[in-house]
Amino acid sequence: MNRNDAITLVVSLLLAGSVGNALAQEDTSTDEEGGQPQGISETQGDESEQDASSDEPQADEEDSEASSVTPTGPGGRVDTGPAGEAPSGGGETSMPQPGADAWMESPDSWATFNGDLRAQKYSPADQITPENVGELEQAWEYHTGDVSDGSDDIPMxxxxxTPLFVNDTLYLGTPFYRIIALDPGNGQEKWTFDPDARLEALTQPMMKSRGVAYWEADEPQAGEACQKIVYIGTMDAKLYGVDADTGERCAAFGDNGMLDVNQWNTINDKWPLSLLQPPTVYNDTLFLGWAGKDWTDAVAPPGTVFALDARTGERRWTFHALPEEVVDRTGTANVWASMSLDPESGLLYIPVSSPSPNYYGGERTEELPLATSVTALNTDTGEVVWSRQLVHHDIWDYDTVAPPTLVDIQKDGESVPALVQPSKQGFLFVLNRQTGEPVYPIEEREVPASDVEGEEAAPTQPFVDVPEPVIPDDWPGISRLADMVGLGECSRKAKGLRYEGRFTPPSLEGTLTYPPTTGGSQWGGGAVDPEKGVFVINSNSVVQIYRLIPRDEFEQLGQSGETGGYYAQGDTAYGFHLETFLNWAGMPCWKPPYGTIAAYDLNTGERLWNEPFGQVQKHGFYMPESWGSVTIGAPVITRSGLIFIGASMDSRVRALDLESGEVLWKHLVEAPAVSMPAVYTYEGRQYVTFAVGGNSILLPKVSDQVVSFALPD
Amino acid sequence: MTNKAQGTAYGAWLLLAISIIALILAAVATFNEGNGIAYTPGTYLVLISTALMLVGSLLLTFARGMPRWLGGLIAFLLLLDLLGTGLAAYLLQAEWLLVSIGIGLVAWLVHAIADPATGKRDRTMTLRQEAAS
Structure with missing residues (x-):
């Protein structure tokens, strides 16, 4: 027994329940799903959309727009209208042009959610280096005031x-859906915009936001408003567009600066299309997915992606991920995470989530090839260029959850235009981004059959061996410590569960699921150094128990946090119970580490290093570093060879050496920084800025802190 | 423990001083927002344990007339308190508290080895021991 073991034993006895309770909640309620029919896009003529100002969902109204529906790709549809036509009243032509917008490509800026359209999360800044990062200090701090611990009327x-730095301003979107513009050098407030949004948990159980998006005209007209626009979406499906210099509403956008996206929620409109992820902006167009409500319904809004005119909000096309003929039995397969886009080819890469109901597919047994896929769309038309399904007949809620990272890699002496698609399953799919063909092999392997009446699990699933998955192939095994404290409870429990490796289907007796819906990898995805071809990603190692409950036995009992408890799955044959594998004391029954961060050489597929990351913190006590921490958020990489990341339970932000994974610097913040930082250079000084919000899945600790770090003057 | 009826209990005095410092540090850890551990059960725990440590060291320092077995019991409980608080401080990553507990352990050793014994010996036991010798 080494020192850590000894400490572990004592602490675990003292803190029975601590880690476990945290992990018990750690499931993916981040699953911001919702959803429409498969692989279809439509293009629209959209005069009617600008008067979509009603607060009430226009759910069952006939979509009155003049549109045509075109099947596209494997089962998809596109509603098309006058895509590419000049927007009415916009002033300038908004025909998509190949190539990135100039304002987005500045090496000093951090202009999009992922840093750039390619989702590389890479900054060419090199002022802060591995040698001097230890001197990093807090440059400024700001509090938005938009925070709730759930103790009053507003949900947690x-x-x-991600803070955006562009237009010499730092833009933030808050979980109360305000936009705040700050001076990037000192954090002084420039302006704020408050849409007076409904602060109700209409779909997600918490008030959530992943911030704002920014657009700028190619040639902004001086003195004219709304040549630069900042957008924020709300949980009740409103998209606001305000002038980036003043914070005033843009009158030409939607109805006086507000576009009601729920006007297009016309099928199975059980809840609003929550706009928690900011849109992707490219060539005067906004690409917009949405989030919904998981696990409650069988039939739900089917997944769509909208292409909107950046100036007016007019809809250019709508992509549908599900075929029309199945939407009376299923839904979702939506895009709730961020997307990436190749500005040279004009291809939009969307991570499509799983269809509903999430854990029983007996009433959606036909192939839904765009569900749980990575799909490339033509940005002009919304048509599917290629698609690759990452889970067949998904009954594990393995949403494709993160944007693929686009990077050119060197393989066999050739430059390959590639993408890296992380997954909840733990696989890193490396594909040719022009064709969708694997760069490293993807093998269809036989997987266990379902023993549940009515279910038809897919006979094979795609597996990837290179790069090595972010989590082991097999579950980590019983933690002796947890088993000892539980007087053998963990072992006894495991014996009664079904486990036959990855993709063991949910069962009536309970299936030990590894990885479960928490992943593996989560919505942040990874970062890449495009010059070195090194990809970095954080991941989780969690074990959960999936149990189906026959409808006549199902009772709607309680739910624990966002991610555990009983879920009806509509009126399908089975309800569902989700449980993290814990002992009576709340300790995880599986072996640590619970979270790691790893680096991969994409040119060879080799994993360079893989280290436990962060620390579990419960009741104030920090667990051993070798345990790692479940993480939510993502890393960024700088040219100087640093990784900056928050994400961990222990409310610390860190800088790691890209070469070794060694932690070179860390700093305490007010809550877990469950976001990705922005790295930018302003007036010659490099800043690393974190939004520190917290997430109850990790810890019941929230904050409204924005904190920026820089080297001393 | 050495039985020295006379002299100053340096160890007990040092332990008392350390207990006061540890209580202050625990209070700072508990109520100083922004330190990552404030208002958590862990800090409340060390706040209570350092308060008990203070009570114990006060007794050792000033209640010199207590029965010897009671003095020994208090010293033993203080050792447990020091070890438990030290572990908690380590896991809370409260470095200054950990340092003070380290010094407290030294003080405890000084008390155990060098301080004059507390109070009255158990008369019956003393007679038996004398008879045995």
Missing amino acids: SVWSA
Whole structure:
């Protein structure tokens, strides 16, 4: 027994329940799903959309727009209208042009959610280096005031916004859906915009936001308003557009600066299309997915992606991920995470989530090839260029959850235009981003059959061996410590569960599921150094128990936090019970580490290093570093060879050496920084800025802190 | 423990001083927002344990007339308190508290080895021991 073991034993006895309770909640209620029919896009003529100002969902109204529906790709549809036509009243032509917008490509800026359209999360800044990062100090701090611990009428806040630095301003979107513009050098407030949004848990159980998006005209007209616009979406499906210099509403956008996206929620409109993820902006167009409500319904809004005119909000096309003929039995397969886009080819890459109901597919047994896929769309038309399904007949809620990272890699002496698609399953799919063909092999392997009446699990699933998955192939095994404290409870429990490796289907007796819906990897995805070809990603190692409950036995009992408890799954044959595998004391029954961060050489597929990351903190006590921490958020990489990341339970932000994974610097913040930082250079000084919001999945600790770090003057 | 009826209990005095410092540090850890551990059960725990440590060291320092077995019991409980608080401080990553507890352990050793014994010996036991010798 080494020192850590000894400490572990004593602490675990003292803190029975601590880690476990945290992990018990750690499931993916981040699953911001919702959803429409498969692989279809439509293009629209959209005069009617600008008067979509009603607060009430226009759910069952006939979509009155003149549109045509075109099947596209494997089962998809596109509603098309006058895509590419000049927007009415916009002033300038908004025909999509190849190539990135100039304002987005500045090496000093951090202009999008993922840093750039390619979701590389990479900054060419090199002022802060591994040698001097130890001197990093807090440059300024700001509090938005938009925070709730859930103790009053407003649900608890979950804030995962990436601050945007562009237009010499730092823009933030809050979980109360305000936009705040700050001076990037000192954090002084420039202006704020408050849409007076409904602060109700209409779909997600918490007030959530991942921030704002920014657009700028190619040639902004001086003195004219709304040549630069900042957008924020709300949980009740409103998209606001305000002038980036003043914070005033843009009158030409939607109805006086507000576009009601729920006007397009016309099928199975059980809840609003929550706009928690800011849109992707490219060539005067906004690409917009949405989030919904997981696990409650069988039939739900089917997944769509909208392409909107950046100036007016007019809809150019709508992509549908599900075929029309199945939407009376299923839904979702929506895009709730961020997207990436190749500005050279004009292809939009969307991570499509799983269809509803999430854990029983007996009433949606036909192939839904765009569900749980990574799909490339033509930005002009919304048509599917290629698609690759990452889970067949998904009954584990393995949403494709993160944007693929686009990067050119060197393989066999050739430059390959690639993408890296992280997954909840733990696989890193490396594909040719022009064709969708694997760069490293993807093998269809036989997987266990379902023993539940009515279910038809897919006979094979795609597996990836290179790069090595972010989590082990097999579950970590019983933690002796937890088993000892539980007087053998963990072992006894495991014996009664079904486990036959990855993709063991949910069962009546309970299936030990590894990885479960928490992942593996989560919505943050990874970061890449495009010059070195090194990809970095944080991941979780969690074990959960999936149990189906026959409808006549199902009772709607309680739910624990966002991610555990009983879920009806509509009126399908089975309800569902989700449980994290814990002993009576709340300790995880599986072996640590619970979270790691790893680096991969994409040119060879080799994993360079893989280290426990962060520390579990419960009741104030920090668990051993070798345990790691479940993480929510994502890393960014700088040219100087640093990784900056918050994400961990222990409310610390860190800088790691890209070469070794060694922690070179860390700093305490007010709550877990469940976001990705922005790295930018302003007036010659490099800043690293974190939005510190917290997430109850990790810890019941919330904050409204924005904190920026820089080297001393 | 050495039985020295006369002299100053340096160890007990040092332990008392350390207990006061540890209580202050625990209070700072508990109520100083922004330190990552404030208002958590862990800090409340060390706040209570350092308060008990203070009570114990006060007794050792000033209640010199207590029965010897009681003095020994208090010293033993203080050792447990020091060890438990030290572990908690380590896991809370409260470095200054950990340092003070380290010094407290030294003080405890000084008390155990060098301080004059507390109070009255158990008369019956003393007679038996004398008879045995």
